[in-house]
Amino acid sequence: MKYTEEHEWLLPEGDLLVVGVTEHAAEQLGDVVFVELPEPGTEVAKGDEVAVIESVKAASDILAPVDGEIVEVNEALTDNPGLVNEDPLGKGWFFKMKPANMSDIDDFMDEAAYKEFIG
Amino acid sequence: MTDLLRTPLYDLNVELGGKMVPFAGYEMPVQFAGIMAEHTHTREKAGLFDVSHMGQVILSGAPMAQIAAAFERLVPMDVVGLAEGRQRYGLFLNDAGGILDDLMFSNRGDHLFVVVNAACKQADVARMKAALEPAVTVTHVEDRALLALQGPEAERVLAAMNPAAAEMRFMDVATLELNGVECWVSRSGYTGEDGYEISVPGDQAEALARALLAHEDVAPIGLGARDSLRLEAGLCLYGHDIDETTTPVEAALTWAIQKARRAGGAREGGFPGSDVVLRQMAEGAPRRRVGLRPQGRAPMREGVEIFAAPEGGEPVGRITSGGFGPTVGGPVAMGYVPTELAAPGTELFGELRGKRLPLKVETLPFVAARFKR
Numbered sequence: 020m021k022y023t024e025e026h027e028w029l030l031p032e033g034d035l036l037v038v039g040v041t042e043h044a045a046e047q048l049g050d051v052v053f054v055e056l057p058e059p060g061t062e063v064a065k066g067d068e069v070a071v072i073e074s075v076k077a078a079s080d081i082l083a084p085v086d087g088e089i090v091e092v093n094e095a096l097t098d099n100p101g102l103v104n105e106d107p108l109g110k111g112w113f114f115k116m117k118p119a120n121m122s123d124i125d126d127f128m129d130e131a132a133y134k135e136f137i138g
Numbered sequence: 139m140t141d142l143l144r145t146p147l148y149d150l151n152v153e154l155g156g157k158m159v160p161f162a163g164y165e166m167p168v169q170f171a172g173i174m175a176e177h178t179h180t181r182e183k184a185g186l187f188d189v190s191h192m193g194q195v196i197l198s199g200a201p202m203a204q205i206a207a208a209f210e211r212l213v214p215m216d217v218v219g220l221a222e223g224r225q226r227y228g229l230f231l232n233d234a235g236g237i238l239d240d241l242m243f244s245n246r247g248d249h250l251f252v253v254v255n256a257a258c259k260q261a262d263v264a265r266m267k268a269a270l271e272p273a274v275t276v277t278h279v280e281d282r283a284l285l286a287l288q289g290p291e292a293e294r295v296l297a298a299m300n301p302a303a304a305e306m307r308f309m310d311v312a313t314l315e316l317n318g319v320e321c322w323v324s325r326s327g328y329t330g331e332d333g334y335e336i337s338v339p340g341d342q343a344e345a346l347a348r349a350l351l352a353h354e355d356v357a358p359i360g361l362g363a364r365d366s367l368r369l370e371a372g373l374c375l376y377g378h379d380i381d382e383t384t385t386p387v388e389a390a391l392t393w394a395i396q397k398a399r400r401a402g403g404a405r406e407g408g409f410p411g412s413d414v415v416l417r418q419m420a421e422g423a424p425r426r427r428v429g430l431r432p433q434g435r436a437p438m439r440e441g442v443e444i445f446a447a448p449e450g451g452e453p454v455g456r457i458t459s460g461g462f463g464p465t466v467g468g469p470v471a472m473g474y475v476p477t478e479l480a481a482p483g484t485e486l487f488g489e490l491r492g493k494r495l496p497l498k499v500e501t502l503p504f505v506a507a508r509f510k511r
Contacts, residue, residue, distance in 0.1 A: 049169065049172055049173055049174075049362075050172055050173060050174040050175075050464075052435075052437065052462040052469075053435050053436050053437060053462070053469075055436065055491075071436075071491065073436065073437050073462070075173040075174055075177075075362065075366060075461060075462050075464070076168075076173065076362060077439075078437070078439070097435075
């Protein structure tokens, strides 16, 4: 699993990449009350705002970690946004994308580096 | 955060796991267990809030009738008619009728006790000194903390310390001995729930807070839940829902202006901005603060522009407070709209991330108040 500085986790699954937010991010956000997901089929560029996550405190953007195409989104979050807090690394995943180049994720942090990053 | 002030409960707030943030010049806890859990706890049991950042002011040094008459020249409220042991909600206005601050004031026998917002307190004290001294003495009380105990179990918790607490009705004030200390207590709050606000000497505040928290039904609550609770209760946050650009008529706060100060009343007008306020009370104001209920699940927060139609046209208003209402179980908001669009049920649109999403005008409060009247 890889981690971004925007506190997203990236898990390769065949030729797809599953994207969610880290436990640290979920904790910082507080109770998540709304998630807006992208449309499957959307072509995205690295850094695009592809999803919105709203907690009781504030709204935050989820950015596309790499170039590619959104192929599937976690519809369960629409009805139960609290999954992001309950199981951020599992049932709280956001979307699956097909990266233009899977090797683009090589530059992101591994778990040890991310742990150091969040202190 | 070196320049920030700390309340007498700072160490306790940190010890209890409070996440401290800057607020109105103070380091205040925004949350403890989590905003949602704290909100629900307050609605179901009792929450303890540190509101010591607020300004406490005593007006004294003259007979009460004289103090009340003098203070009446500063606010559009009936102060002269306020009975001993009672509290009222008040407003400081500028000459254009704009709101400079909102406040609570109570008749404590030989003095008026005034509680004002933290961010406005220096200006409020200066305003009162300029207008009232030397006939009335204005004392900014800076050595006392202020606690709020809110929720359906608040009465039972406080009455266990002093049974007289249970005898108080909504907006009563009394001096009660709590945990061995003389406290100035009012039965009021900022959550829509029954509860108390307690002024206690700063050096005794932590002991009192610990004694209250020792009760199994009491949990510490941060500013985050304070905001969602007051929003559901339809209560204004100064600097957001009301400010110098909004009048009491626009802000739907005319209920706070008693008959004696209205047109035809015994002491009509005679407060800053009275021309504008009395004219708007007679003729109406162009816009009005209303409750707004986003029809989808997405919260609409402060700053979201309101439109009358799903496409085209200029914004007709703006959201001034908004978020997720844990008790409502969905998004809630307040904002200003033209008076002709202010009727409950009116369908409007809020623009969120470039999309106009439906919004409905709804009667405030979103959650019914449970005061002990």
